[in-house]
Amino acid sequence: MHVVQARSIDSDxxxxxxxxFEKFDPExxxxxxxxxxxxxxxxxxxLPVDVPVLSSLLYxxxxxxxxxxxxxxxxxxxxxxxxxxxxxxxxWRVQNNAAQDWNRQKKxxxxxxxxxxxxxxxxxxxxxxxVNQPTLNxxxxxxxxxxxxxxxxxxxNDATKVTLCFHWVDNTSKRKDLDSWLDLSRQHQRMFHWVxxxxxxxxxxxxxxxxxxxxxARYKGHGQLQPLQQQLVxxxxxxxxxxxxxxxxxxxxxxxxDPNELEQVLARLKKKCLKELNAxxxxxxxx
Numbered sequence: 234m235h236v237v238q239a240r241s242i243d244s245d246x247x248x249x250x251x252x253x254f255e256k257f258d259p260e261x262x263x264x265x266x267x268x269x270x271x272x273x274x275x276x277x278x279x280l281p282v283d284v285p286v287l288s289s290l291l292y293x294x295x296x297x298x299x300x301x302x303x304x305x306x307x308x309x310x311x312x313x314x315x316x317x318x319x320x321x322x323x324x325w326r327v328q329n330n331a332a333q334d335w336n337r338q339k340k341x342x343x344x345x346x347x348x349x350x351x352x353x354x355x356x357x358x359x360x361x362x363x364v365n366q367p368t369l370n371x372x373x374x375x376x377x378x379x380x381x382x383x384x385x386x387x388x389x390n391d392a393t394k395v396t397l398c399f400h401w402v403d404n405t406s407k408r409k410d411l412d413s414w415l416d417l418s419r420q421h422q423r424m425f426h427w428v429x430x431x432x433x434x435x436x437x438x439x440x441x442x443x444x445x446x447x448x449x450a451r452y453k454g455h456g457q458l459q460p461l462q463q464q465l466v467x468x469x470x471x472x473x474x475x476x477x478x479x480x481x482x483x484x485x486x487x488x489x490x491d492p493n494e495l496e497q498v499l500a501r502l503k504k505k506c507l508k509e510l511n512a513x514x515x516x517x518x519x520x
Contacts, residue, residue, distance in 0.1 A: 375388060402429055
């Protein structure tokens with residue numbers, strides 16, 4: 234397999250492979266997976282290189298135990314060692330020297346948690362914009378959405394508004410503490426609370442996206458770039474759309490499965506809306 238690869242792949246990538254083969258034992262899973270990635274990525278436009286594809290290629294014989302865990306662990310080690318990187322469209326790829334240096338710089342960029350939250354709120358705002366306002370007997374009720382209790386995403390102050398708070402919670406035990414959420418709901422009876430699923434994987438994708446944007450800005454500021462650097466900038470720019478799409482889908486899955494789901498929840502709030510409408514009429518009458 235390695236002989237076939239050597240005739241087809243870029244010489245700079247071959248150099249990466251030779252360095253890796255010197256580091257890892259020939260029978261190590263890292264070696265097996267790296268060879269497989271180098272082979273499969275030549276057809277990545279038709280078949281992205283992911284864990285199931287690699288596991289199928291490396292499956293030894295019918296009736297053998299699954300090798301998927303070995304493949305996942307090897308991919309993680311190779312990625313940490315900067316031997317490979319993950320492409321949103323094509324899957325896993327072997328890094329040449331220029332890409333290794335690029336991704337080393339990229340991983341060194343620190344993204345504060347506040348910036349990740351900003352990006353998530355911007356995307357959440359786009360999702361909420363597709364949701365219709367709750368209605369009752371043909372009357373529309375203003376919808377206010379918040380990130381947590383304090384930060385408003387959309388909506389205006391109105392006595393008849395329906396407020397929906399999205400809670401993005403990192404801590405697993407806190408996220409699953411139902412009593413705590415019930416207490417919060419009792420303390421803020423004019424609000425409805427929607428708690429996220431596990432956000433860890435999505436946060437890493439947001440962090441990677443922001444690092445990509447900063448790398449693009451960094452190298453564009455350098456002026457004239459070498460051909461390989463220019464290619465890497467173009468690649469990061471091409472990945473921007475797919476990365477945003479992936480993050481948007483992840484955000485929907487963890488905090489809103491579907492705008493229609495949110496509308497269904499709002500439809501079940503008619504009694505609440507009616508109370509708010511009566512309260513608003515009373516307030517305006519007294520004024």
